[in-house]
Amino acid sequence: MEHYFIAVTIFCAIITRISCCDVVKLTFPSGFRVGTASASYQVEGAWNVSDKGENVWDWFTHNKPEIIADGSTGDVACDSYHKYEEDVQWVKNLGLDFYRFSVSWSRVLPNGFANEVSEDGLQYYKNLTQALIDNGIEPVVTIYHWDHPQILEDLGGWTNELMVEWYADYARVIFEELGPMVKTFITINEPKIYCEQGYNSTTKKAPGKTLENMGHYLCVHNSLKAHATAYHMYDDEFRATQQGQIGILTPCTGWVPGDNVTEESIEQHFQFDCGWIMHPIYVGDYPEIVKTRVANISALENYPFSRLPEFSQEWIEYINGTTDFFGLNHYTSSMPIFDTAEELGIYTRDSGIIKSTNSSWSTGSSSWLYVLPEGFGNLLRMIRDQYNNPPLYVFENGYSDTGELEDYERISYYYGYVSEMLAAINDDGCNVVAYTIWSLLDNFEWNAGYTELFGIISVDFNSSDRTRSAKLSTSWWQEVISTRTLQDVPSNSTRR
Template identity: 45%
Template sequence: MIATGVVVWFALLGCVWGQAHNSFPEGFMFGAATAAYQFGHYRFSISWPRVMPTGDVTDINQDGIDYYNKLIDALLADNITPLVTMYHWDLPQPLQDLGGWANPIMVDYFEDYARVLYNKFGDRVKWWITFNEPLTFVAGYESGGCTPPQVNAPGVGKYLVAHTVLKSHARAYHLYDENYRDTQNGQVGITLNTGWLLAANGTEQELQLVEYTMQSTLGWFAHPIYSKEGDYPAILKERIANESRAEGRYRSRLPEFDEYWINYIRGSADFFGLNHYGSTVLSAVDGGVQELIDPSWPKSPTSWLLYTPFGMRPLLNWMKQEYDNPTIIITENGWADEGGLNDTIRSNYYLSYLAGVVEAINLDNVTVIGHTSWSIIDNFEWASGFTIKFGLYSVDYDDASRPRTPKVSAGVLADIISSNQIPEETFEALHADPYYQMYYPSSE
């Protein structure tokens, strides 16, 4: 089990207009209690090699199936709903030996894998995420990145992999839609990660850079699925085609979808899973572009994570406009530090980011139905190992029993859930943020 998260669930199909601006929507759903607070849903991933070691449908590991059955049954016994990710970057080695996600045959293998999961767990699992953060794991086929298989194919590998991943996602979605939805009554989506970019001066150069960056990262995967027209974003297709010609290539490095695949992929999601941690301020001065980091922002031990709550609301609004107000579940959001129980920065991080979510729902009619904290416990964070901590609970890994101790942030989230709202002073602080004021100049 790789991905662990806790989900606060919003039971709504839109904003309840006229309610208090600092409250979550009516019908907010809570589940069974943990040590400090209540959550209704738990997000985890299934390891493909654990249930199908070779990746082939003829090789199913019953011990792996039993493990996840016990986990799912235990969650349901405590009235906790599983939110299950099919693929969080661990691929059976025999499939990697075939070329991994760069090989189009993976579409068939992933469909077989999805069928096994639906057959084994779909009677109890009602929320499925096909892939977690493909934008991140395709880097393993580009220039190494932090994920396997460390293939060095700059400008080519990631586009081949993304093409296969999008087809695989759509195949898993349609498999469920055509064969399981009527009896299992579940939902299938995908989780995409993105930051937000703020144009510091609002110049045309900055705004164009913001738009291209959003389309070439989030839009690269979201546009084929969630846009009305489908396919890759036009700006991305044009840019890569032009660059490919300039490089002397006979075809674009970005593969093309034919009409069948455009239509097959478009609309292949019941919800939009969003992983969001921070935003970037871009400044274009004298023809150069630089990223601005405000020295007043709290510091995280990992360079990619910035404390920038001003970006949550405009990002959600961009998604609303770009993809016709999809149903959004924030599937990851959280803060890293170096440890300690008095995690005031993490507490304020959740308060301020959730304030942006509440305003996006109540003031902008963005359809957000859930928020997932990363993570419930301090866990193994890829190349950083145990050196950085994201958990609401501290874990003593030197003790064989791995005791958990709630941090201050656990209590803060408990208060949010029990009161069903964000404190007024959090909104006042958010409204006073000069970067937030660039989007929303007057308090609302």
């Protein structure tokens, strides 16, 4: 009998220890920060209020409505221009640490250039920033999130190297006016996306151009130069007094195992997907595989030059090291495999990679959003290994549906992805220091219009007041934030 009690005592101790360990693994580390985010064109509305100028998304939605899934615009969107104080209260009630928002270039510089500054536009962002601070919420400011002034696009937009100078002039205004209140700046959001889908496609993102399969390379090239110029400006002129940090933000897709997925195909996928933007910053210059493949395929296409521009040594050195953190947006993964058509001498994609998927995978309302938390962990470990484990901020992660208030699938997505992130931190030493829910509000989802909604707060787009209301994920996140621990996914008898 004595042995029985000893055995039971040991068993209970083991079970208790396992339970405690599980709780620890689902708990945010000390000092870890959780926030939420938005982007100016997606939420502000007030597209022609005061002296705001026309931006590329104003022009795009007004002139090419057939490209937007429901023919809608961001003219009113969530009307956050007028309802920002209510938005701030939602962030406060959620208990979040920070709110990431972006500044609309054309609201601050109506004609695109720094010779004309809108005091009304600046005041809006000052008011929003101050409201956040007054409520104990850290403002995180994205200087550019895809909505540059249309006049600059008429002059070539991001394919014109002068955009580097124009962006720097704009960034200086933001540093001068908002910098005293802001401790974290993001120079540019996702150059890979607006460059690939805006300058190498007519059907996805503004400005909707295809430019000889090289517009996206010119766009990224100039975006990296603009980022580095703003970084050095902040470093040289503002950091000492403002004591902030600054970096760029890139989207990276993850990967999961599958037939024909190899270490080599994963590496090639990573360099074209993530390294294209971050290699010049963390290592210096574009990845060798990217330079070599684009040059070789350009030659096969009889171009007398590579479609990928070449950085001078001066620019390589100037761009290298220009970030204080790794800014990551992540949503989904695939099975990257080599394009076997190349064995027949057929080259249809510069990367040489097909992002294979499985029809059994769960998706959000966005057809591209496969729910694969495992891929998130794989990506975080790859970033750790490729770039010497930099401090990493997840600045977007989220799930789309069609606006359900009882959004069980969104909660399930967050549980899986955040669990994977916490495992990467606790088990694998990944230096993730912050996580951002995308997004605070249901909003205008670019070419999907209002057909794909990412918010943890509902917005009634049929209401002139754009009424906000809580979803199931709102209360779930409130509990997660208050306990700093992941909560179980609520049960739903109707779920399959």
